Amino acid sequence: MYLYLQRRLDRRMAEFLLSTYGLDQDAFYVDVAVEQPPRIELGDYAFPLAFGLAKRLRKSPRKIAEEIVAGIGVVEGFAKLEVAGAGYINAHVDRPEFAATLLRDELPKPKVPQPNLPARTGKVLVEHSSINPNKAAHVGHLRNAILGDTFVRLLRFAGREVAVQNYIDNTGAQVADVVVGFLNIEKKTHAQIEALAATPRFDYVCWDLYARVSQWYEDDKANLQARAATLHAIEEGNNETAAIADLISTAVLKRHLETMDRLDIEYDFLPRESEILHLHFWDAAFTKLKEAGVLTYETEGKNKGCWVMRRAGTAVSKKEKENDEAPSNSAEDTTPERISEDAQKVIVRSNGTVGYVGKDIAYHMWKFGLLGRDFSYRKFYRYPNAHDCWISTIPADPKADTNHPHFGDVAEIYNVIDTRQSEAQNTVIDALRALGHGEAADRYTHFSYEMVALTPRCAEELGYQLSVEDKGRSFIEVSGRKGFGVKADDLLDTLIAAARKEVDARHPELGDSERAGIANQIAIGALRYFMLKFTKQSVIAFDFKDALSFEGDTGPYAQYAVVRATNIFRKGGLDPETFLQDETNRISPEDFTQYLTGDSANDIWELWLASSKTSYVVGQCIATTEPAYLAKHAFQLAQLFNAFYHRYPILSETDEGRKEFLLATVAVLRRELIRVLATMGITVPPVM
RNA sequence: GGGCCCGUAGCUCAAACGGAUAGAGCAUCGGAUUUCUAAUCCGAGGGUUGCAGGUUCGAUUCCUGCCGGGCCUACCA
Numbered sequence: 001m002y003l004y005l006q007r008r009l010d011r012r013m014a015e016f017l018l019s020t021y022g023l024d025q026d027a028f029y030v031d032v033a034v035e036q037p038p039r040i041e042l043g044d045y046a047f048p049l050a051f052g053l054a055k056r057l058r059k060s061p062r063k064i065a066e067e068i069v070a071g072i073g074v075v076e077g078f079a080k081l082e083v084a085g086a087g088y089i090n091a092h093v094d095r096p097e098f099a100a101t102l103l104r105d106e107l108p109k110p111k112v113p114q115p116n117l118p119a120r121t122g123k124v125l126v127e128h129s130s131i132n133p134n135k136a137a138h139v140g141h142l143r144n145a146i147l148g149d150t151f152v153r154l155l156r157f158a159g160r161e162v163a164v165q166n167y168i169d170n171t172g173a174q175v176a177d178v179v180v181g182f183l184n185i186e187k188k189t190h191a192q193i194e195a196l197a198a199t200p201r202f203d204y205v206c207w208d209l210y211a212r213v214s215q216w217y218e219d220d221k222a223n224l225q226a227r228a229a230t231l232h233a234i235e236e237g238n239n240e241t242a243a244i245a246d247l248i249s250t251a252v253l254k255r256h257l258e259t260m261d262r263l264d265i266e267y268d269f270l271p272r273e274s275e276i277l278h279l280h281f282w283d284a285a286f287t288k289l290k291e292a293g294v295l296t297y298e299t300e301g302k303n304k305g306c307w308v309m310r311r312a313g314t315a316v317s318k319k320e321k322e323n324d325e326a327p328s329n330s331a332e333d334t335t336p337e338r339i340s341e342d343a344q345k346v347i348v349r350s351n352g353t354v355g356y357v358g359k360d361i362a363y364h365m366w367k368f369g370l371l372g373r374d375f376s377y378r379k380f381y382r383y384p385n386a387h388d389c390w391i392s393t394i395p396a397d398p399k400a401d402t403n404h405p406h407f408g409d410v411a412e413i414y415n416v417i418d419t420r421q422s423e424a425q426n427t428v429i430d431a432l433r434a435l436g437h438g439e440a441a442d443r444y445t446h447f448s449y450e451m452v453a454l455t456p457r458c459a460e461e462l463g464y465q466l467s468v469e470d471k472g473r474s475f476i477e478v479s480g481r482k483g484f485g486v487k488a489d490d491l492l493d494t495l496i497a498a499a500r501k502e503v504d505a506r507h508p509e510l511g512d513s514e515r516a517g518i519a520n521q522i523a524i525g526a527l528r529y530f531m532l533k534f535t536k537q538s539v540i541a542f543d544f545k546d547a548l549s550f551e552g553d554t555g556p557y558a559q560y561a562v563v564r565a566t567n568i569f570r571k572g573g574l575d576p577e578t579f580l581q582d583e584t585n586r587i588s589p590e591d592f593t594q595y596l597t598g599d600s601a602n603d604i605w606e607l608w609l610a611s612s613k614t615s616y617v618v619g620q621c622i623a624t625t626e627p628a629y630l631a632k633h634a635f636q637l638a639q640l641f642n643a644f645y646h647r648y649p650i651l652s653e654t655d656e657g658r659k660e661f662l663l664a665t666v667a668v669l670r671r672e673l674i675r676v677l678a679t680m681g682i683t684v685p686p687v688m
Numbered sequence: 689g690g691g692c693c694c695g696u697a698g699c700u701c702a703a704a705c706g707g708a709u710a711g712a713g714c715a716u717c718g719g720a721u722u723u724c725u726a727a728u729c730c731g732a733g734g735g736u737u738g739c740a741g742g743u744u745c746g747a748u749u750c751c752u753g754c755c756g757g758g759c760c761u762a763c764c765a
Binding site for chain 1 (some may be wrong): 689690723746759762763
């Protein structure tokens with residue numbers, strides 16, 4: 001709604017500037033509005049564009065603003081435009097009309113067709129989580145999964161078709177290390193490992209073992225030979241070691257799915273590295289990469305015998321440029337430029353094996369339907385809601401199911417991976433572009449975010465010895481290798497216990513399972529909100545004290561606002577949803593005019609205006625791949641509501657017309673807050 | 689050495705494309721008519737936005753340099 005009117009006004013501005021000043025639409029930003037003036041009484045939209053035009057038109061900003069306001073005249077849906085300050089143009093919407101439309105939850109019917117922005121179409125692939133299946137998930141993985149899942153929800157809110165993938169590196173060194181731990185350190189048999197894998201928190205067993213293996217390598221570097229041998233056996237396949245690796249990684253993967261399911265995070269497909277290897281995705285990609293001249297074969301230097309490409313972000317060096325301008329620089333010279341050694345990324349090693357960037361290039365060609373090969377599929381995990389999660393397999397697998405959904409071959413992809421992988425991600429994008437798939441490269445977004453670290457205090461609480469240096473830091477990086485971190489399930493359990501304590505104290509009258517359910521919703525609300533309130537590029541220094549807070553800028557605060565809104569209706573003998581449907585016509589335009597006009601109505605009007613912004617905020621979140629705006633929006637709605645709640649008693653209101661209006665205000669805000677929270681993956685308990 | 693990111697109140701963080709008086713939460717202190725439950729609300733104190741320049745009507749935001757911090761920079765995945 002908010003966005004809708006903004007676009008209408010933007011368009012009118014653009015038309016006016018073109019016809020009056022002859023300013024080309026390309027000559028300035030069409031999207032010229034700032035969000036909102038600093039104070040509600042100044043209006044609902046602000047345009048600072050007159051400042052920018054002042055020099056160009058050789059007039060004062062104030063004069064230009066006045067001309068624009070006079071020239072544009074009446075715009076449908078708006079009450080007035082006015083000039084403020086040194087040249088701001090502030091627009092006030094027609095509040096009664098706006099509110100009536102918002103209450104009906106529909107967009108105004110335009111008398112003239114609206115210009116449709118070129119909406120992106122086609123299927124979107126979001127990949128997130130991608131946890132190594134060799135140990136329990138930790139807080140860092142939670143941030144990834146919550147960001148990813150929320151982004152999925154945002155895209156779906158915006159009407160996009162989305163497929164969710166979780167890439168499983170089941171053949172890497174990390175899985176190999178745990179295999180080494182079971183076989184070489186603990187000397188366990190296949191059967192013993194199998195029995196252990198069936199235990200409820202097998203991932204915790206692996207967590208500890210993985211840390212021990214790392215220490216074992218530290219103690220004697222010769223032990224690393226065990227890793228190399230194991231890794232080789234796993235990649236080879238069809239042997240006992242590979243079978244054990246598969247057993248372990250599959251069991252841990254199931255645990256990860258269970259952990260994420262606790263947070264309402266689901267996946268559609270789990271592509272595994274083992275299939276990328278066994279189905280020879282790389283061979284297909286390698287052929288294309290060589291044909292396109294993307295890779296060069298090094299015949300000398302430290303990377304002699306390797307196929308390399310230019311590392312993303314490395315500029316062509318001076319020396320390379322000089323070589324480039326050498327006499328042989330003719331049109332038919334297709335010899336790729338020499339890449340300096342520092343800028344070389346090894347894709348294929350001198351022993352002929354491919355590194356992970358190479359595999360990733362092949363995998364991403366598959367995502368865009370450019371590889372000419374496909375996985376086989378089988379069902380792997382069924383969620384309580386009967387949704388099936390599929391996993392990759394080989395055609396020979398008896399469980400392979402040809403009746404599978406169509407995966408891959410998408411129009412657009414988002415990879416939720418932390419910022420440490422930026423260079424690798426950009427190298428894959430560069431490879432796609434160099435292959436001639438520029439359009440795919442443009443639709444490849446690395447959804448990059450900063451890591452979760454621990455505060456020194458938190459680390460000490462967990463029992464870790466810190467150096468003096470570490471104690472002085474603002475945060476300490478988690479390390480799976482050292483077993484240093486907060487496990488996801490532990491955090492959830494702690495949150496649930498803390499929420500349960502509050503619920504028990506407040507609602508002793510409720511049954512046990514009911515209280516458990518509420519505590520669970522609150523814990524998830526707190527956790528998901530916590531992970532979303534920080535902007536992506538901010539390192540989260542995790543601390544139990546902050547994460548366990550249920551007051552102020554938190555998920556439970558927002559949930560509580562909804563509960564309170566619901567309570568008003570319940571005590572009034574009404575159902576808020578029914579009220580929205582039935583009461584639509586009961587508030588007359590005259591009533592809206594009466595209760596929303598004038599500066600005295602500003603504080604209530606603010607609730608309506610904020611309620612109208614959901615789709616606007618969702619758009620911002622998607623465009624900037626920044627879900628934090630959504631958390632901000634939820635907080636603003638909750639905050640406005642709570643202040644309103646205190647200030648305006650509703651059920652005791654004697655003026656029936658006004659009471660209806662106040663109820664409508666609550667109903668609309670409640671509806672929007674529930675929507676926003678749902679998009680964040682947060683549900684609202686019946687009572688709190 | 690090269691690349692990317694960060695530095696804002698005591699603490700943790702906001703401030704979309706440069707915009708109007710830099711805002712929240714926590715913590716501290718002081719309050720809220722026995723009301724639609726206080727997981728709430730109201731108020732107070734707290735800022736030279738790391739430093740120095742530059743660009744312009746306007747800079748927390750853009751540019752340059754410096755200081756401090758983080759991550760990446762393996763023929764490991």
